[in-house]
Amino acid sequence: MKKSIRFRLILFFAIILCIFGMSNIWAIFNFNTLSRSIDSIMESNYRSIESAQNMMVAIERQDSAILGYMFSENEETISSFYDNQKIFLNWLTRAEDNITENGETDVIEAINRSYDQYINLYANFIALGPQKNSNEMNDYYYNQLFTAFESTKESCRELLNLNQTSMLERKNSAQKIAQKATISTAIVSTIALLLGILIVTILSNRIVNPIKKLIDKIKEISDGHYNQQIEIEGQDEISQLALEFNTMAKRLVDYDKLNISRLLEEKNKSEAIVSSIGDGIIVVDQDNRITLVNQKAEMIFGIHEKDVLKRHLLEAVNNETLFSLFKKMNDAPYERQRKKNAEIAVETQKDLSYYNVNVRPVQTSENRHLGVVALIQDITKIKEVDRLKSDFISTVSHEFRTPLTSITMGVGLLLEQIPGTLTAKQKELVEAIKEDSERLNKLVGELLDLSKLESGKMQMDFQSHQLKETINYSMEVFKIQFEEINADLVSNLPKKMKLSKMDLNKIAWVLTNLIGNALRYLPKDGTGKVEVGAKELYGKTLVWVKDNGAGINDSIKAHIFDKFIQGKEKAGGAGLGLAICQEIIKAHGGDIWVESEVDKGTTFYFTVPMIQKEGDI
Amino acid sequence: MMKVLIIDDEKNILNSVSMYLEGHGYEVEISDNGFDGIKMAKENQPNVILLDLVLPDIDGYMVCKTLKEATNINKIPIIIMSAKCQKEDIDKAMDMGAIEYITKPFEPQKLIEIIKKHI
Numbered sequence: 001m002k003k004s005i006r007f008r009l010i011l012f013f014a015i016i017l018c019i020f021g022m023s024n025i026w027a028i029f030n031f032n033t034l035s036r037s038i039d040s041i042m043e044s045n046y047r048s049i050e051s052a053q054n055m056m057v058a059i060e061r062q063d064s065a066i067l068g069y070m071f072s073e074n075e076e077t078i079s080s081f082y083d084n085q086k087i088f089l090n091w092l093t094r095a096e097d098n099i100t101e102n103g104e105t106d107v108i109e110a111i112n113r114s115y116d117q118y119i120n121l122y123a124n125f126i127a128l129g130p131q132k133n134s135n136e137m138n139d140y141y142y143n144q145l146f147t148a149f150e151s152t153k154e155s156c157r158e159l160l161n162l163n164q165t166s167m168l169e170r171k172n173s174a175q176k177i178a179q180k181a182t183i184s185t186a187i188v189s190t191i192a193l194l195l196g197i198l199i200v201t202i203l204s205n206r207i208v209n210p211i212k213k214l215i216d217k218i219k220e221i222s223d224g225h226y227n228q229q230i231e232i233e234g235q236d237e238i239s240q241l242a243l244e245f246n247t248m249a250k251r252l253v254d255y256d257k258l259n260i261s262r263l264l265e266e267k268n269k270s271e272a273i274v275s276s277i278g279d280g281i282i283v284v285d286q287d288n289r290i291t292l293v294n295q296k297a298e299m300i301f302g303i304h305e306k307d308v309l310k311r312h313l314l315e316a317v318n319n320e321t322l323f324s325l326f327k328k329m330n331d332a333p334y335e336r337q338r339k340k341n342a343e344i345a346v347e348t349q350k351d352l353s354y355y356n357v358n359v360r361p362v363q364t365s366e367n368r369h370l371g372v373v374a375l376i377q378d379i380t381k382i383k384e385v386d387r388l389k390s391d392f393i394s395t396v397s398h399e400f401r402t403p404l405t406s407i408t409m410g411v412g413l414l415l416e417q418i419p420g421t422l423t424a425k426q427k428e429l430v431e432a433i434k435e436d437s438e439r440l441n442k443l444v445g446e447l448l449d450l451s452k453l454e455s456g457k458m459q460m461d462f463q464s465h466q467l468k469e470t471i472n473y474s475m476e477v478f479k480i481q482f483e484e485i486n487a488d489l490v491s492n493l494p495k496k497m498k499l500s501k502m503d504l505n506k507i508a509w510v511l512t513n514l515i516g517n518a519l520r521y522l523p524k525d526g527t528g529k530v531e532v533g534a535k536e537l538y539g540k541t542l543v544w545v546k547d548n549g550a551g552i553n554d555s556i557k558a559h560i561f562d563k564f565i566q567g568k569e570k571a572g573g574a575g576l577g578l579a580i581c582q583e584i585i586k587a588h589g590g591d592i593w594v595e596s597e598v599d600k601g602t603t604f605y606f607t608v609p610m611i612q613k614e615g616d617i
Numbered sequence: 618m619m620k621v622l623i624i625d626d627e628k629n630i631l632n633s634v635s636m637y638l639e640g641h642g643y644e645v646e647i648s649d650n651g652f653d654g655i656k657m658a659k660e661n662q663p664n665v666i667l668l669d670l671v672l673p674d675i676d677g678y679m680v681c682k683t684l685k686e687a688t689n690i691n692k693i694p695i696i697i698m699s700a701k702c703q704k705e706d707i708d709k710a711m712d713m714g715a716i717e718y719i720t721k722p723f724e725p726q727k728l729i730e731i732i733k734k735h736i
Contacts, residue, residue: 398700401700401721402630405627405633405698405700406627406630406633408724409725412725418637418641457703
């Protein structure tokens with residue numbers, strides 16, 4: 001049979017019921033004993049006592065009847081005597097039927113005998129009559145009859161006493177039985193109670209202990225310790241539960257192992273990817289402590305990931321620029337204006353390398369900031385190529401300048417006719433040479449400027465200037481040229497303008513270049529118009545040069561700020577002007593852009609920083 | 618007559634500039650190296666010296682410095698004419714005692730203007 005909890009509970013209640021049943025049976029038995037002893041009192045003694053008392057009453061009444069007869073000679077008294085004789089005999093018969101005590105038979109025989117004598121004496125007494133108050137009668141009564149009466153009465157009293165004594169004894173015995181029954185019932189009840197408690201304790205422990213074990217193990221599992229097994233013997237429901245639990249725990253362990261191996265696989269894959277990326281990667285947490293360094297980054301900074309993990313970035317890599325990038329990103333990861341990249345130079349024993357560092361905040365999908373990741377790209381070669389290009393342009397343009405000088409001097413000599421007079425044809429030729437040498441000179445100058453701007457060698461002289469004045473000055477330069485083609489040059493400037501932070505000459509150069517460009521493409525029929533304007537825009541000064549010229553088509557517009565780009569008509573210039581404009585504006589921290597529509601006109605816009613307060617450069 | 622000393626290693630420049638200046642009435646002496654230039658300056662005491670920075674022996678800065686340190690000729694104005702146009706080149710030349718700096722190429726008339734300014 002299965003020892004299930006259900007079975008155990010039923011068994012337990014059955015045992016309890018049995019115990020209480022037994023204790024009840026015991027109590028019933030005791031009540032029966034008690035009741036029997038009470039009955040025996042009733043049966044054994046009560047009737048005899050009742051008989052004795054009634055016999056005494058009857059005989060006393062007979063005695064009274066005799067006395068009545070003696071003094072009143074009333075015949076009625078005689079009938080009373082006989083009536084009571086019947087009553088007496090009746091009770092005597094009952095007493096004879098209920099002989100229960102030792103000596104009771106003798107007493108009853110004595111009663112019989114003395115009453116017989118009393119009756120006989122009475123007959124003799126009646127035979128004496130009817131002489132009233134005769135002395136003989138008195139004597140007979142007192143000497144014979146009364147004595148028999150007393151003797152009978154005495155025997156009756158004796159029967160009474162005998163039975164009363166016996167009744168007392170039986171009562172005492174019943175009391176003892178009752179006491180015994182009380183004690184034994186109490187004992188049995190106590191034993192039953194104790195047994196019940198014992199069984200409840202054992203049974204509840206048997207049921208609850210395995211559940212407790214199970215709870216502990218389940219807690220362990222919920223804490224992530226899957227390797228749990230419960231040893232529970234038996235075949236009850238808890239054991240089955242434990243068995244299922246063990247199976248589940250085993251499966252969890254297997255699943256966990258599988259997950260871990262999958263995670264490990266993924267981790268290895270990610271690590272392999274990260275380490276094989278050709279650029280350096282460094283990841284730091286919010287406190288700028290290193291959490292990842294890939295192979296390339298190890299090579300760049302001559303460090304090992306295992307040595308620098310959890311250490312502060314500055315401890316591992318002594319590069320202020322790099323650290324400041326990380327720190328600023330960590331301090332304000334959501335700031336839009338934050339600097340996201342910088343160039344750093346890393347000097348090793350062998351050589352000097354340059355890297356472009358790009359930093360990005362590391363964020364969870366819930367936008368929680370975890371740290372900063374940096375991608376470190378080797379730009380040494382790009383820098384080198386850039387430097388070579390700059391050097392090349394610089395050298396080339398320099399080498400151009402020397403022969404240009406003698407050409408210019410020679411042309412000057414010829415035009416001033418110092419070596420001799422020129423014919424008109426010769427003069428025309430020399431004028432052409434002068435014009436082209438000037439163009440060549442301008443080109444060389446622009447190339448050199450551009451190379452300087454691009455390599456950052458161009459020195460900027462930022463001062464606070466009133467841009468309005470610069471615009472007016474630049475427009476003044478073109479006054480005559482606009483008048484020549486009957487075109488309008490108008491300004492659209494606010495009455496008051498804040499000062500701008502700029503290099504005066506460079507911005508003037510930009511303005512004259514833009515106005516010159518506009519002039520070049522203006523219609524020559526007198527409808528041409530150029531507007532130069534400025535206004536404040538988001539804390540910067542926005543400047544525009546708007547014309548109603550030919551416009552620029554989209555394919556050219558996309559490359560308008562590239563080098564050597566010109567409008568559709570060849571209109572002189574090397575096509576470097578806008579590239580230089582762009583570099584100058586970039587160096588100012590501004591933007592330059594163009595809007596144009598073919599046959600309607602073109603507008604160039606640029607911005608320069610505005611000074612909000614005096615002396616704030 | 619005003620005397621001009623030109624020190625430049627480029628033959629064509631020496632020729633064209635001297636021809637131009639002679640055409641404008643100057644007496645011109647030329648040297649295609651630094652040492653000879655210094656020597657000629659000491660000997661001939663020109664009114665103005667036109668000096669290139671890139672020279673085969675000692676560079677223009679050294680020539681300028683030497684001339685400015687020599688007692689009898691240190692008052693002669695020295696005009697640098699060079700293809701170098703970096704600010705640091707100009708600053709260095711001015712530190713060495715040059716009075717003016719013109720970058721090559723330049724307009725012939727501008728050269729005359731500058732010379733006239735300093736004589």
